[in-house]
Amino acid sequence: MNNNNKIWAVVPAAGVGSRMGGETPKQYLPLANKTVLETSLEKLLEIDQLEGIVVALNAGDIYWQKMALVNHPKIFICLGGSERSDSVLNALKFVRETTLDIEHTWVMVHDxxxxxxxxxxxxxxxxxxxxxxxxxxxxxxxxxxxxxVNHNNIVVGTEDRSKLWLAHTPQLFKLQKLSAALEYCREKALSVTDEASAIERVGGKVLILADRRDNIKVTMPEDLAWAEFILANQEST
Structure with a gap:
């Protein structure tokens, strides 16, 4: 293990959360007396090795300045993009311009x-x-x-689930490798749904660590109550 390794976190938060059905983006919805985004950021701030967090925000964001963490010394802001990968690339550019040791810098991307x-x-x-x-x-x-299923939602087969996993975050990669992979995918107009898929596109190695199933992503309105229950249960155990 290299003791020179440094970790930056990147949090793409430029989405509008249309599936939640409201005007407020999902990352700013209330969750246990905070917002979803604040709760996610506070989890990352617990990491001892963390150099900083770069949050990619929508150009029209009117919520961030009201957050309790707005002036936290380890949290930095950059402009988000139209796609998740664009937001992450903008954040990686910030990290490259900020860190003094690019070679040993790793980036942890978290939803x-x-x-x-x-x-x-x-x-x-x-x-x-x-x-x-x-x-x-x-x-x-x-x-x-x-x-x-086919285009009519009629079942045409059952998949073998024995080798299938649901990708969660955080996802952790070396800064240089992730930057290069995302740039390549952008140049080739390749679809990128998470950071691992960009690394896969360039033939990179991605290890999987089995996660808890309660590391859910707040996507639908009913997920908020579920997330609040999970958080309360985690605190009591």
Missing amino acids: AARPCVTLGKIQALIDLSFTENSGAILAAPVADTLKK
């Missing part, structure tokens, strides 16, 4: 709307990446039966 991640799993992810000198992500094995 703004994934507030239930545990510090234990984040630390285990860091330990795995540093020990193996490889990018890694948190993920959960698929537990349900997966059906494949």
